[in-house]
Amino acid sequence: QVQLVESGGGLVQAGGSLRLSCAVSGLTFSYYAMGWFRQTPEKAREFVASISWRGLNTYYEDSVKGRFTVSRDNAKNTVYLQMDRVTPEDTAVYFCAAQHFGSGSLHAGSYTYWGQGTQVTVSS
Numbered sequence: 001q002v003q004l005v006e007s008g009g010g011l012v013q014a015g016g017s018l019r020l021s022c023a024v025s026g027l028t029f030s031y032y033a034m035g036w037f038r039q040t041p042e043k044a045r046e047f048v049a050s051i052s053w054r055g056l057n058t059y060y061e062d063s064v065k066g067r068f069t070v071s072r073d074n075a076k077n078t079v080y081l082q083m084d085r086v087t088p089e090d091t092a093v094y095f096c097a098a099q100h101f102g103s104g105s106l107h108a109g110s111y112t113y114w115g116q117g118t119q120v121t122v123s124s
Contacts, residue, residue: 001026002024002025002026002027002098002113003023003024003025004022004023004024004096004097004098004113004114004115004116005022005023005115005116006020006021006022006094006095006096006115006116006117006118007020007021007022007023007118008020008021008118009094009118009119009120010119010120010121011121011122011123012086012120012121012122012123013122013123014086014087014088014122014123014124015085015086016086016122017082017083017084017085017086018083018086018120019080019081019082019083020036020080020081020083020094020096020118020120021078021079021080022034022036022078022079022080022081022096022115023076023077023078024077024078024079024096024098025077027098027113029074029077030053030074031053031100031101032053032098032099032100032101032102032113033050033051033052033053033098033099033100033101033102033103033104033105034050034051034070034072034079034096034097034098034099034104035047035048035049035050035051035096035097035098035099035104035105035108035111036048036049036050036070036079036081036094036095036096036097037094037095037096037097037108038090038092038093038094038095038120039092039093039095040091040092040093043092045095045108046061047059047061047106047107047108048060048061048064048068048081048094049061049064049068049069049070049081050070050099050104050105050106051070051071051072051079051104052102052103052104053099053100053101053102053103055071055072055074057103057104058070058104059104059106061106063089064083064090067083067084067085067086068081068082068083068084069081069082069084070082079096081094081096083120086120086122087122088122088123088124089122090120090122091120091121091122092119092120093117093118093119093120094117094119094120095114095115095116095117096114096115097111097112097113097114097115098111098112098113098114099111099112100112
């Protein structure tokens with residue numbers, strides 16, 4: 001069965017850094033674009049970043065551009081989200097998702113498989 005398992009979340013001070021990982025199994029990872037989304041109790045799930053299945057293209061939500069970096073390691077079947085200069089507004093549950101032969105859509109509905117999420121809390 002397909003599994004996406006996020007890790008690396010936790011509590012970090014504003015201005016600090018965190019690296020999220022998403023380990024994928026049960027599918028041919030290199031054939032999938034990977035996305036990161038986040039959700040809070042007050043907001044619907046929103047796009048954060050994505051990387052195309054070949055890793056040639058990356059996309060970012062405007063508020064994280066220049067602070068977050070998405071990358072993938074096909075040898076490890078893992079996608080990463082490096083989060084730098086975090087702010088309290090980045091506090092959310094972060095989810096990774098997989099899109100078959102995708103370009104890295106900004107739309108959650110384009111993704112077939114999802115992880116369970118990892119909590120990121122940024123203190124001020």
